[in-house]
Amino acid sequence: MPVSQIRAKILIVDDDPLVLDALQQMFIDHYDVVLASSGAESIQLLGEQTDIAAIILDIRMAKLNGLETAQRIRALPLDTPIIFHTGYPGEYPKGQIEDGDPYDFIGKNEDPSRLEESVRAAVRSSLFKMHTDRLVEHAKRTYGMVGKSLSMLEVYRKIDEIGPKEKKVMVLGPTGTGKELVAKAIHQCSPRAKQRLALFSCSHKTSDLVEDELFGHVKGGYTGAVNDRVGVFEHADNGTVLLDEIGDLDLNTQIKLLRVIESGEFQRIGSPDLVRVNVRVICATSADLQAMVTAGRFRPDLYYRLKSIVIHLPPLKERREDIPELINYFTTEYCRESDIALKHFEQGARELLIEYDWPGNVRQIKEAVESLIASTASYYIARREVERYLNFDGLETGEDSEFDQQVREFKRILIIKSLDKHQWNVSKVAREFGKDPANFRKQIEGLGISLG
Numbered sequence: 001m002p003v004s005q006i007r008a009k010i011l012i013v014d015d016d017p018l019v020l021d022a023l024q025q026m027f028i029d030h031y032d033v034v035l036a037s038s039g040a041e042s043i044q045l046l047g048e049q050t051d052i053a054a055i056i057l058d059i060r061m062a063k064l065n066g067l068e069t070a071q072r073i074r075a076l077p078l079d080t081p082i083i084f085h086t087g088y089p090g091e092y093p094k095g096q097i098e099d100g101d102p103y104d105f106i107g108k109n110e111d112p113s114r115l116e117e118s119v120r121a122a123v124r125s126s127l128f129k130m131h132t133d134r135l136v137e138h139a140k141r142t143y144g145m146v147g148k149s150l151s152m153l154e155v156y157r158k159i160d161e162i163g164p165k166e167k168k169v170m171v172l173g174p175t176g177t178g179k180e181l182v183a184k185a186i187h188q189c190s191p192r193a194k195q196r197l198a199l200f201s202c203s204h205k206t207s208d209l210v211e212d213e214l215f216g217h218v219k220g221g222y223t224g225a226v227n228d229r230v231g232v233f234e235h236a237d238n239g240t241v242l243l244d245e246i247g248d249l250d251l252n253t254q255i256k257l258l259r260v261i262e263s264g265e266f267q268r269i270g271s272p273d274l275v276r277v278n279v280r281v282i283c284a285t286s287a288d289l290q291a292m293v294t295a296g297r298f299r300p301d302l303y304y305r306l307k308s309i310v311i312h313l314p315p316l317k318e319r320r321e322d323i324p325e326l327i328n329y330f331t332t333e334y335c336r337e338s339d340i341a342l343k344h345f346e347q348g349a350r351e352l353l354i355e356y357d358w359p360g361n362v363r364q365i366k367e368a369v370e371s372l373i374a375s376t377a378s379y380y381i382a383r384r385e386v387e388r389y390l391n392f393d394g395l396e397t398g399e400d401s402e403f404d405q406q407v408r409e410f411k412r413i414l415i416i417k418s419l420d421k422h423q424w425n426v427s428k429v430a431r432e433f434g435k436d437p438a439n440f441r442k443q444i445e446g447l448g449i450s451l452g
Helices: 016-026 038-050 066-074 093-100 113-130 132-142 150-162 179-188 205-214 250-263 289-294 300-306 316-338 345-357 360-377 385-391 403-421 425-430 437-446
Strands: 010-015 032-036 054-058 082-086 104-107 169-172 197-201 240-242 265-267 272-275 280-286 307-312
Touching: 010 016, 016 032, 016 113, 032 169, 038 054, 038 272, 054 066, 054 113, 054 425, 082 113, 104 113, 104 280, 113 132, 132 150, 132 179, 150 205, 150 307, 150 316, 169 179, 169 250, 179 205, 179 280, 179 360, 205 250, 205 265, 250 265, 250 280, 250 300, 250 385, 316 345, 316 360, 316 403, 345 385, 345 403, 403 425, 425 437
Parallel strands: 010 032, 010 054, 054 082, 082 104, 169 280, 169 307, 197 240, 240 280
Antiparallel strands: 265 272
């Protein structure tokens, strides 16, 4: 089940029974609601129920007020967002509120929709933190997307959040990062999942061919048109269309595409009749469309129509912590599909694969893993074989990067290699480097390495 479909639990804390009842009625249809009539009771409940996704906390309460309660909650091993909800917002200086580390601060006299939206956002954020492992496994099993880096978790979060909606999506990223997989994932978790997903690449095609493939033609529409042809948009009616490398479309075709997006209507080549379709459009590109708009090579009206929601896919070298899992995944898949015994990359080989910059990104590492398995007679792929294949024999941090960036990247690579060697056991890695495990974990997270 996608994380966004999990029914969350929220805690409401207020010493006024009328307010408790009113808030319970407001949220009971969408959440499992737990009530506490004092700060002390809320702390006890949080010690017993660690799956609470958000807290609505009154401030002015007898004995233990909301600010003191929040400080005690923060001492618990929880990271639950707190929304202060008070009838006396003017009584509390900004410094006091910030000390309580709130997710939000809302007056009881404000529009109820403000509280509802704040709770919705807090719950969504909390659920993704609580269910990271589920999110990562769901992405791999269902969409074939591999990785638990912070950047990939954000991609999964966006897919999970926007998939069920009808918004247009723009997927940006270098070649080989998996933009098509993202489009397939969005379609798969949308209400259109049982309808067609049509994939169309706009690159390296003449404008006439692109128009013909997108919109189709009628018999006799042009010389050589001996039969009617259904185009991509008509073929995917009620489904989804992915326009890959949309930056390669010529300006004339861009005008016709804009018409389809705005009205859902187009004409087949050679026909005066309008064809009406209902499709969700996802576009993908490795180009800088904003720069193309500035240069006059991409229509601004089309750009802003398509740029409803943007998902960025980073190059693989910016998420090296995902490389070990990608090696494992592609090795397992290839050996299973080839019906051969599972092969293994020796630790030195794995370390070299982690160090390499992968200009072709995920597509390139998939090809490398499969080629190395196919060309190696042994069931163990050694470092020297990877060296020969990649024509690469050691760490490259990039001569043109700043000193601090080189040091940071060097640390990231060293730690990721050690995490892979020790099966992501932080304590063992800390011992290897002679560090205190608790402090070392903070250092790892400070380098942007997700520990899952």
